[in-house]
Amino acid sequence: MVAIAEKIHGSRSRFQFVFDRPRVLGAAFLTPAILYILLLVGLPFLLAVYYALSAYTIYNPSYHFVGLRNFVEVVESDIFRRTLLNTFIFTIGSQILGLILGKFGALLVLRPFPGRKIVRALIILPWAVPIALATVAWEWMFDSLYSVINWTLIALGLMSRADAPNWLGEPGLAMLCVIIVNAWRFFPFAIVIFLAGITAVPQDVLDAATVDGAGFWRRNYQIIVPIIAPIVVVGLIFGTVFTFTDLSIVYLLTNGGPVNATPVLGNLGFQIGILSGDVAHGAAVSLFMFPVLFLLVIVMLRFIRRREI
């Protein structure tokens, strides 16, 4: 025994089993992910901070430190404040609408009915279709002349041609439109999240609630929703983060109009920083997303942890 052990010990390199050590193997697996985050998230973020503290424009690319002046100027601007408010309305509105649609959609496709599999597959479509294509389709539906929505309402006798709304032309309606399109894009994701949650609720618990006298609403809002809340919150974090930082729907549908009724932070940052070339102010606008999202994620993660204990 001693001889064999010595032989193995003696003839092998001490690095031969190096990947059997958890510390080494773990580090090897984690490195690509850490590099990815550092290079594609961390570095741009630091660059944004760097530019936001400068007077950098594409016309005058020399670095000149100005402290928090850009932030002060941005906050004092009416358009920025309007945009910040828009971003919250857009995010909260489309998340609430998406969650409601997702909840009822999930309940609907849970019940067996002929063609359920096809419906389940179709429901994923809004999520899978490229957003640019989908938004163009929505643009036509909201068009001031050719809107199918107006056409349908007039054909049903619910409104006259004179009252037909100009969906994208009126500030309030335009905001409603971008919210609807974003909720439409988000709700398949919400359905998947709710389906995963609801199917994970034990049948015994649902049966017990039925026998204990809980009707449809009580079963849903006192039993199912609290049980699946942690899963839904994770979905909500994703949805909120993606919506808060998104600019594509607004850019494609209204391009911020009419009269600055719809731009969100992403649009304004893009407008100032890239299109107008004022990188410093553009970076400052974009950085306003950070504290909001940071707080949001912390609050939601705390909520999840509290539910799990």
Next chain:
Amino acid sequence: MSAISANEISKNFGEVTAVDRISLAVRDGEFMVLLGPSGCGKTTFLRIIAGLEQQSAGDILIGGAVVNGVPPRARGIAMVFQSYGLYPHFTIRDNIAFPLKTQRVPKPQIRPKVAWAAQLLGIEHLLDRRPRQLSGGERQRVALARALVRDPTVFLLDEPLSNLDAKLRASARNEIKQFQQRVGTTTIYVTHDQVEAMGMGDRIAVINQGKVRQVGTPTTIYEDPADRFVATFVGTPPMNLVTWNSGHLGFRPEHFLPKEMIQDGAVTEFSYRVNRTEYLGSERIVYGELDGLLSPQEVTAKLPPAHVPLESIRPGEWHAFAVRNGQLCYFDEDGKRARRH
């Protein structure tokens, strides 16, 4: 009057008949056990009584009134599920109070009622915890308390002990039975465990393939089985069956004894070859086969070790064994009990 009766209840799932014209009357205050192998339809039948499933045909009567189509909450039943079905996000107190809240019982009445149920089951100290902090036995008591709190006319228990370990199961069995005797509520108890059925049931309904095979007291089921299925399903080891004319002859392992141990009465003798013996402390199980008039057949004997010394029965030996004639059961070719062979 029967507390619950089922008339010709059937349930089909597509082509499959899960419950096949079951009729059963449960008396007021009775502890009725539905016993059968898994997949025999006993749980489906219980869920039909609860109103969680709709029967394809037949009537359910609770307290003399037909309750077909009446939702579970209006049937005056309480149910305990196999994995208890506790609400994970509620405290134990809220779990027990839930049936009262859904019935809109005024708040001041809920607290004492919950305290009463918790005290009856000895779980007062757990009221502020959540289900996941409780052991299996404790969860099961919470489920019972939740069932008890609404004063149901019937308890429906669906394999409530199957998630407990063997040791706990024996004590929980005793507790449930004592508890039921104390509150006196009519109970239907589903199980696949014949020990639970024999130990707890006032009467047992043995179910197989969606049909009731026999209803009777544990004594009747054991000593006077209606057919071959009941005879072999109840009892450990199961009843011995040997082919006999066109049917079968059955006798319990504990009735199959060395001839010299039976002093009185008419007996049927067998020549028995011992293959193997098992010493289990309180008893001895002997595995062997019969020969003689019959073709060789596997037969088990259960002997009290005090009566027969271990050394006297060795593998490979032939012994004269016998059964009292009164303890033989004859089954015809369909497996039905025949009184005379």
